[in-house]
Amino acid sequence: MYGQCLCGAIAFEVSSPTKWSAHCHCSRCRQAHGAAFVTWFGVSAQQVKLMHEDNTLRWFDSSENAQRGFCSTCGSTLFFRSERWPGELHIALAAMQEPIDRPVSAHVYFDSHVPWLTDTDALPKYGGDSGTEPLSQSEEERR
Template identity: 75%
Template sequence: MYGQCLCGAIAFEVKPPTKWSAHCHCHLCRQAHGAAFVTWFGVESQQVKLMHDDNMLHWYASSDAGERGFCRNCGSTIFFRSERWPGELHIVLANMCDPIDREVSAHVYFDRHVSWIRNFDKLNQLGGENGTTPLKSIDPDLN
């Protein structure tokens, strides 16, 4: 599976299998991407191979325990890593040029979703402190 940033300066290959895929509604993801939510998937770090070694990937500490990897040239946020998931790399699904080996299975931090989007799919809705506790849907049409 192949992916890249907007300008192509950071290109990478991901060796399957992936571990999971989910839409994240946390505040940090929304701000980092300027979007209502971000769709991620996770793999073991060693399953990702950068195609260029030109120092275009920069890591920003977005919290005490997490960092976001982005392109120094175009600003695309591509990766996330955290002490919470040691050895795992999270990759923005929208940066993939090829399909991945699984469907998105959940909304995490759904209890923090923006109020200006109302029509969500029927995927599992998770929230709470760690973003992964099952929730009763906020939208009565989804119950």
């Protein structure tokens, strides 16, 4: 599977299998991407090979224990890594030029989604501190 940033300065190859794929609604992902949510998938960091990277890949400490990787030329946010998931790399699905080996399976941090997102799919929705806890009945009804 092949992916790249908008300008092509960072290109990468990802080998299967992926671990998961989900839409993230946390405020940091929304701010980093300028979008209502970001669709990520996760792999072991060893499954990612940078094809070419013209010294443009930069890492930003977006929180105490997490970094976001982006292209310093075009600004594309491509990667996320955290001490919470050691050895795992999360990749923005929109950066992929080819389909990955699995469909998106859930919405995480959905309890903090933007209020103007009113029409969502039937995928399971999770929230809470971890972003992966089942929503309460009242939260489910608000979707």
